[in-house]
Every structure is written in structure tokens, then in C-alpha cells.
Amino acid sequence: MNWKSTVAFVVVLALLVGYYVFTIKKEEKQQEADEAAKKIYQIDQNDIVELRIAGKDEEAIVCKKSEDEWTIEAPIKVEADSTAIDGVAKDLADAESQRTVDEEAKDLKPYGLDEPSLTISALKQNEEKPSVLLVGNENPTKTGYYVSREGENTVLLVSSYTKGTLDKKLSDLREKTIIKMEQDDVKALDVALDDESASMEKDSEDNWKLAEPVKATADKEKVNKIITELRNAKVKEFIEEEPADLSEYGLDEPKAMVTVYIGEDKARKTILFGDADDDENGVYAKRETAKNVVLLPKTVFDAIPEDLDELRNKSLLLASTGDVVKVEHRCRSGAFLVEKDEQGTWYLKKPVDEKADSLTISGIFSTLKDMKAGKFLTEEKDEFGLDNPQVKTSLWVKDAEEPVAVVIGAENPDTHVLYAKTSEGNVVTIGKDTLDDLNKTLFEFRDKVLVSFDKADAEKISVTYGDEVVELARDGEEWKAEQPDGLKLSSQGVVDQLIWAINYLKMEKIVSGKVPENVTEYGLDNPAASFTVSLKGERTLGPFKIGYESEDAEKPDTVFATLEQRPGLYLVGKDVLNDIQNRLGDITGKELPEDIAKKPRGTDSGETSRESQKPDAEG
Numbered sequence: 001m002n003w004k005s006t007v008a009f010v011v012v013l014a015l016l017v018g019y020y021v022f023t024i025k026k027e028e029k030q031q032e033a034d035e036a037a038k039k040i041y042q043i044d045q046n047d048i049v050e051l052r053i054a055g056k057d058e059e060a061i062v063c064k065k066s067e068d069e070w071t072i073e074a075p076i077k078v079e080a081d082s083t084a085i086d087g088v089a090k091d092l093a094d095a096e097s098q099r100t101v102d103e104e105a106k107d108l109k110p111y112g113l114d115e116p117s118l119t120i121s122a123l124k125q126n127e128e129k130p131s132v133l134l135v136g137n138e139n140p141t142k143t144g145y146y147v148s149r150e151g152e153n154t155v156l157l158v159s160s161y162t163k164g165t166l167d168k169k170l171s172d173l174r175e176k177t178i179i180k181m182e183q184d185d186v187k188a189l190d191v192a193l194d195d196e197s198a199s200m201e202k203d204s205e206d207n208w209k210l211a212e213p214v215k216a217t218a219d220k221e222k223v224n225k226i227i228t229e230l231r232n233a234k235v236k237e238f239i240e241e242e243p244a245d246l247s248e249y250g251l252d253e254p255k256a257m258v259t260v261y262i263g264e265d266k267a268r269k270t271i272l273f274g275d276a277d278d279d280e281n282g283v284y285a286k287r288e289t290a291k292n293v294v295l296l297p298k299t300v301f302d303a304i305p306e307d308l309d310e311l312r313n314k315s316l317l318l319a320s321t322g323d324v325v326k327v328e329h330r331c332r333s334g335a336f337l338v339e340k341d342e343q344g345t346w347y348l349k350k351p352v353d354e355k356a357d358s359l360t361i362s363g364i365f366s367t368l369k370d371m372k373a374g375k376f377l378t379e380e381k382d383e384f385g386l387d388n389p390q391v392k393t394s395l396w397v398k399d400a401e402e403p404v405a406v407v408i409g410a411e412n413p414d415t416h417v418l419y420a421k422t423s424e425g426n427v428v429t430i431g432k433d434t435l436d437d438l439n440k441t442l443f444e445f446r447d448k449v450l451v452s453f454d455k456a457d458a459e460k461i462s463v464t465y466g467d468e469v470v471e472l473a474r475d476g477e478e479w480k481a482e483q484p485d486g487l488k489l490s491s492q493g494v495v496d497q498l499i500w501a502i503n504y505l506k507m508e509k510i511v512s513g514k515v516p517e518n519v520t521e522y523g524l525d526n527p528a529a530s531f532t533v534s535l536k537g538e539r540t541l542g543p544f545k546i547g548y549e550s551e552d553a554e555k556p557d558t559v560f561a562t563l564e565q566r567p568g569l570y571l572v573g574k575d576v577l578n579d580i581q582n583r584l585g586d587i588t589g590k591e592l593p594e595d596i597a598k599k600p601r602g603t604d605s606g607e608t609s610r611e612s613q614k615p616d617a618e619g
Contacts, residue, residue, distance in 0.1 A: 038096040040149065040156065041131050043122065045093040050123035050130070051085065053168055056115060061170050072173060076241060079175035088173070091165040092122055092133070097156035098144055105153045111146035112136030113155065118167050121150075135163055176235040178287070178296060179269045181262050186227050188261035191304060191311065198308045210312060216424055217313040222305065226258065229303040230271065236282050237295040249284035249293050250274030256304050257288075273301050309376050316406045316430065317368035318423045319395060326396035328403075329364060330389075333441045348445055352513075354566075355447035360440060364393060367437045368406050373428035374417060380427045384419035385410025391438045395423070408435065443510055450563050450570065451505040453533060453541055458499065460534035462542075464527070465584050466596050472498075487588065494586045501579035502531050502544070505572055508555050512569040515562055522560040522569065523547030528597040529580050541565065546577055548599040559597050 054060035062074040063085050070080040101111070108114045118135035132150035138160070139146065145163045147156050188201045189208075199212040200223055208218035239249070246252040251274035259270040270288035273296075277284065282295040305311060325340045337350040338361060346356040380386060386409040394403040404423040408430070411418050417429040461472045471483040472495060479495040481487040489495065519525050524547040532542030547560040550571050558571040577597055585592045 039093075040095045040097055040133065040147065040158070041093065041122070043093050043124065043131060045086070045089040047124045048089045048093070048122045049125045050121075051088060051092075052119075052121040052130070053088070053166070053173075054119045055167070055169075056117045060119075061168070061173060063173065072170070075170065081173055081175045084168075084173050088120075088166060088168055089122065091162070092120060095133075095158060095162050095166070097147070097158055099157050100154065101146060101157050102153075102155040105148075105155045108136070108148065108153070108155070111148075111155050113146060113148050118163070120166055133166075135166070171238050174235075174238065178233045178235060178271060178285070178294070178300075179230050179260060181231055181260065181269070183224070183227055183231055185262050186260050187263070187266055189223060189227065190257075190259040191226070191308060192257040193304075193306075193308060194255065196308050198311055200311070214312075214426075216426060217318045218311055219313045222311055226303045227260065229300045230258065230260065233296050233300045235294045236297060239284065239293040239295055241292045243291070243293050246274075246286075246293070251284060251286055251293065256301065258304065273304075276301075312373075312376060312426075314372040314428075315369045316371045316373070316408075316420060316422050316428075317365065317393075317395075319397060319404050321362075321365040321369075321395070323398045324365075324395045325398050326403075327361060327364070328392075328394040329438075329440065330392045331439045332390065333439055336440070336442070336445050338445065351442065352446070356445055357447050360444045364438060364440065367434055368393060371420075371430055371434055373420070373422065373426070373430060375429045377419075377427040377429065380421070383410065384427065386419060386421055386427070390418075390435065393438070408438070446510070448506040449504060450507055450561070450566060450572070451503060451541065451544055453503060453535060455496075455499055455503070457535045457537075457539075458533055459536060461495075461498065461502075461531065463498065463502070463529070463531040463580060463584060465529045465580050465592055468584055468588065468590070468592060470584055470587055481587070484588070489587065490589075494583065498580075498583040498587065501576065501583050502533070505544070505576055507561075507570040507572055508558050509552065509571040510568060511560065511571060513567075514569075515567050516569060519547070519562070519569075521548075523597065523599065524560060524562055528559070529577055531580070546572070546580075546597065549574065549597045 049065045051063045052060045053063075059075040061072065063070050063072055063080060065071075065085075068082075070082045070085040072078050072080045105111070113134050113136040116134040116136055119132065120135070121130040121132040123130040134148050134150055135158075136146040136148075138144070139157060142160070144157045144159050147158050148154060184206075186202070188199070190199050191197065197212070198210060200208050200210055200218050202208055208220050208223045210216045210218045243249070251272055254272040254274055256273040257270060258273070259268060261268055272286050272288060274284040274286075274293075276282065276298060277295060281298055283298050283301040284293055285296045285300075286293050327338050329336045329338075334351065336348065338346050338348055338356045340346050346358050346361055348354050348356045386407050389407045389409045391408040392405060394405040396403045405421070406423050407421040409419040409421075411432060412429070415429075416432065418432045418435065420428050420430045422428060459474050463470050463472075469483060470481065470487070472479050473482050474480075479489060479492060481489055516522070524545050527545040527547055529546040530543045532540065532544070534540055542564060544563050545561060547562075550556075550558040550560060552558060552571060555571050557574045559574050559577055561570050561572045562568070563570075574597070581592045581594065584590075
């Protein structure tokens with residue numbers, strides 16, 4: 001193709017593109033013009049500053065806008081729902097005619113436009129004359145309504161939907177939110193019932209505290225529920241603007257009164273609650289500073305407890321447990337003292353000195369927090385047994401000189417409730433169903449983990465199962481077998497599986513707090529299996545010895561075991577023995593014998609042996 005042909009092609013293409021663009025633009029403009037022609041008024045909703053809506057024989061509703069907020073000026077001056085009124089303004093600006101019914105109607109009466117059923121006027125900013133829309137009768141097919149612009153004889157038809165969006169009553173446009181507020185902005189709350197009242201304040205950590213009638217921790221969930229219901233409450237119905245007799249609604253002597261204090265200046269807003277309506281779905285109410293009576297959803301009133309004691313936090317343990325560093329727990333099984341070190345690890349200090357079971361301690365915290373007061377009592381009596389309690393848990397919080405304590409005393413012989421004292425010192429009654437959860441034994445307080453080490457710290461492992469002995473050593477990142485001679489590992493994974501088998505072993509029971517002098521009857525003089533782990537820093541874990549199977553009915557499938565670093569005789573799960581058998585079999589390529597922990601017949605020493613399997617005083 002030569003240059004002349006190329007130029008000609010480009011010119012033709014440009015002409016085609018230009019024609020196409022011109023045609024599209026023309027069609028778009030025509031479409032916009034057609035759409036605009038359908039509009040009843042060429043008006044922007046944002047320019048409307050006054051709306052008047054009047055039904056036939058009704059006083060006009062007059063709404064005025066200032067700084068993007070609407071007010072209702074007539075028939076009464078009340079707060080407006082700006083969103084609702086903006087919606088009417090938008091619907092009027094967007095209103096379209098479906099068709100022109102009569103361009104020059106000689107008589108508007110047949111269309112009901114001589115006495116319109118609805119008149120809507122919109123005044124734009126900086127204009128004196130409003131745009132007025134008259135709405136007449138419904139058309140015979142009931143698909144729309146006849147309308148006309150005031151001062152014109154053209155009759156148009158609009159959809160029934162359009163008419164519905166414009167036909168608003170005063171109650172549709174009034175503000176229905178009973179109290180405008182944000183949940184977090186409420187700083188204090190007063191609740192008053194027939195013969196009692198309570199005052200609450202929110203602290204810097206957003207927790208609620210009772211100030212009156214007692215100083216106590218409030219139930220945050222219940223307090224917030226009251227506030228949430230008030231914040232979300234919408235008026236169901238505006239009942240009476242200026243009632244002559246409030247007793248008709250039970251508001252002469254309100255059933256309840258709630259006051260919220262909002263913002264840093266604690267602006268005061270009070271709602272009075274009266275009787276329920278006939279359907280029991282709503283409750284009559286009024287703002288303290290307003291004259292009118294409204295109907296609110298009954299859920300708002302139901303959020304207020306019938307007994308204001310329900311607003312108190314009923315947990316026995318009200319202190320935060322995150323900063324607790326020392327606990328003394330006294331129960332039927334004894335007295336136990338535990339302390340937390342700087343790394344956050346719990347240690348028993350009394351009656352023995354060793355690592356503690358953190359799950360047991362957190363379990364005590366959870367049980368105390370979950371135990372709820374039934375009733376709050378006004379005084380403490382001797383028969384409550386709080387001086388000689390069944391359970392007393394004292395907790396020392398970091399940097400606190402004195403502990404807080406939860407005390408559980410005697411049982412009421414008639415009602416079978418227990419008397420207790422919360423960590424705030426309140427005397428209460430509680431149910432006794434969870435009392436057993438606080439009766440902890442020394443075994444429960446002791447750390448159950450006998451063997452635990454970081455895999456990366458292991459440098460040598462020696463494991464014996466029956467007559468089979470395997471010794472492994474780390475060489476850089478890999479493990480190699482040192483015994484038996486010539487053994488080569490099939491993979492590094494077999495060592496990982498062995499480590500998993502012998503690591504994190506937990507005791508099932510303490511048979512004795514010390515190693516018995518005669519270990520023969522437990523099979524520990526010639527153990528069924530044993531292992532030792534050499535760790536970095538010249539530390540050694542073990543030997544951990546596994547002896548005979550236990551005959552303890554409470555702990556089936558267990559074996560006797562000892563650990564040099566933690567003197568005592570323990571029961572551990574038999575599965576560790578089975579795991580060692582399987583893992584050494586994988587490493588050596590041999591099928592190792594089973595049930596080597598069975599006690600040979602004739603070695604049982606009778607009652608002495610069975611008695612020796614019972615936990616001693618330290619267990």
C-alpha cells in the first residue's frame with residue numbers, strides 16, 4: 001500500500017469515527033432531553049429550602065431547611081426527621097409523568113384537581129414563588145393519579161408509587177429517635193423504679209461502676225443493654241401532644257425513669273415510662289422536658305430489670321486476673337500457695353516447692369468468675385460461716401499490698417444455698433453446684449509435665465527398650481546413630497518421631513512423693529524401657545525409667561515411672577511404652593517384643609504392694 005492509499009484510509013476512518021461519535025452523542029443528548037421532559041419540575045432537591053404538604057381538609061405540614069437540617073414549623077413546632085424530609089424532596093424532584101392526559105383541560109373537576117386530595121409545594125432558595133403540585137383522583141384502572149402544576153391546565157398521570165412517596169403525614173416526618181446519642185458518649189446513667197434507684201458511672205476503661213445506693217462494680221452487659229435500647233428506640237406512635245391527665249398513661253407516677261448523661265459536659269436526658277398499651281407491645285413514655293406522650297417498643301422498658309440489684313456484677317471474683325501474681329487457695333483438701341515468676345510461670349510454694357499447673361490456677365479463676373450471686377445481703381451473720389469458710393481464695397495483684405479474697409461459707413439448711421463474700425466484700429448467696437470445682441488437690445496443683453524440652457536443644461538421645469539400646473547424636477543439622485555399631489538411619493524423620501514419643505510426657509497420678517527404697521516390685525530395678533536426653537549447656541534430662549504396668553483401677557493402661565530430676569513414683573500412660581517400641585523398631589528395622597511391662601507372676605507382694613500404689617500425703 002503506497003502513502004496516498006494510507007492517507008485516504010486514515011481520512012475515511014476518521015470520518016467514520018467522527019460520524020459514529022456524533023451520532024452517539026446526539027442520541028445521548030436526545031435521551032437526556034426525553035428524560036428531562038418527563039420530569040414534572042426541573043428542580044434540584046438540594047435547592048429546596050421549604051416544603052409544604054397538605055391533605056384535603058388538613059392543615060399543612062410546613063418544613064424548613066437551614067444548614068442542611070430540617071425543622072417542622074407547622075401544624076406544631078417539633079423536631080424533624082431530616083432524612084425522611086430529604087426523601088420527600090428527592091422524590092418530588094425526581095417525579096415523572098407517565099403520560100399527558102389532557103394538555104388543555106377545560107375543567108379540572110373530573111380529575112379531582114379542583115379540590116385536590118394532596119397539595120405539595122417546594123420553595124427553592126432565593127425564590128419567592130414555590131412550585132406547587134396538585135394531586136387529584138386515582139385513574140379508573142387504578143394504576144396512577146392525575147396531577148397538575150398549579151396555575152396550569154395540563155393534566156398528567158403519575159404512578160401510584162410516586163403519589164405514595166409524596167403523601168406524608170406529620171408522624172412520618174417527625175423525629176422518632178427518643179434520644180439522639182452515641183453509645184460511647186454516655187458517661188453516666190440513673191435508673192429509678194417505684195421505690196428504688198441506682199446511679200452508675202463509666203470509668204476511664206469503659207467499665208461501669210455503681211455509685212448509689214452502694215459502691216460496687218456494675219454488670220456492664222446489662223447497663224449497656226439499657227443504653228442500646230434507648231439509643232435504638234424509635235417512636236411507634238405519637239399518642240397525645242398536650243395531655244390533660246398523665247394518669248391515663250401511667251405517667252403521673254412513672255413505673256420507671258431512666259436518665260443518661262451524654263458527653264464530657266454530661267448533658268442530661270430523661271425518659272419516663274408508664275403503662276403498657278392494650279396490646280402489650282408498647283409502653284407509654286415521655287421525655288421529661290416534653291409535653292407529648294409517645295408509644296415506645298416494650299423492649300426498651302423490658303431492658304430495665306425489675307430488681308436493680310440485677311445491675312450489679314454478680315461474679316464472685318471481680319478483680320482482673322491478668323495482673324495476679326500470687327494466690328493462696330484453701331479448701332477441703334488443704335492449703336496451697338502459688339506464685340508467678342517474671343516470665344509468667346506459676347510455681348507452688350506450699351505445701352511443696354515445684355512448678356505448678358497453670359490450667360488448675362486459671363480454672364479456679366474461671367470458676368470464681370462464673371459463680372454468680374443469687375441475692376445481695378445487707379449484713380454478715382455468724383451463721384454464714386464466713387469466719388471458718390469451706391473455701392477461701394486470696395489473690396495478690398501486682399504492686400498491691402493487700403490481697404482481695406473470695407470466701408465461701410456455710411450452707412443454709414432450709415434453702416441449701418451457700419453464703420459467700422465477693423472480692424469486693426459484698427455478702428451474697430450462691431448456688432452450691434460448682435463448689436466441688438474449687439476443691440483442688442495437691443496433685444491438681446502440681447505441674448503434670450514430667451518431660452519437656454526444645455527439640456533444637458537436644459544433642460544426644462539414649463533409648464532402651466528391653467534388651468535393645470539405641471544411641472543417637474546430632475551432627476550439625478542431622479542425626480546419626482552411635483549405637484548399635486553400623487546402624488544407619490533410614491531418614492531424619494524417624495528421629496523426629498522418636499522425639500515426639502518421649503517429649504511432653506505427663507503424669508496421670510503421683511504414687512509416691514519420693515522414690516521408694518525398693519523399686520523392684522515396680523519393675524524399675526530392670527526397667528522395661530528408659531531414655532536420657534543430653535541438652536545444650538551440659539544439661540541432662542533423665543534417666544526416665546518405665547517399669548511394670550499398674551493395677552490401679554482408677555488409672556488403667558498406665559505404667560510406673562521415675563525421673564531423676566523430679567524424685568517420686570508416678571503413673572504415666574502406657575502409650576509412651578508402645579510409642580518407644582514402634583519408634584525403635586523403625587530405627588533398627590526390627591520387630592521388637594510387646595507387653596514387656598507385664599509383671600511376672602509370683603512377684604506381687606500382696607497387700608503391701610497394692611497399698612504402696614496409693615498416693616502418699618504429698619500426692
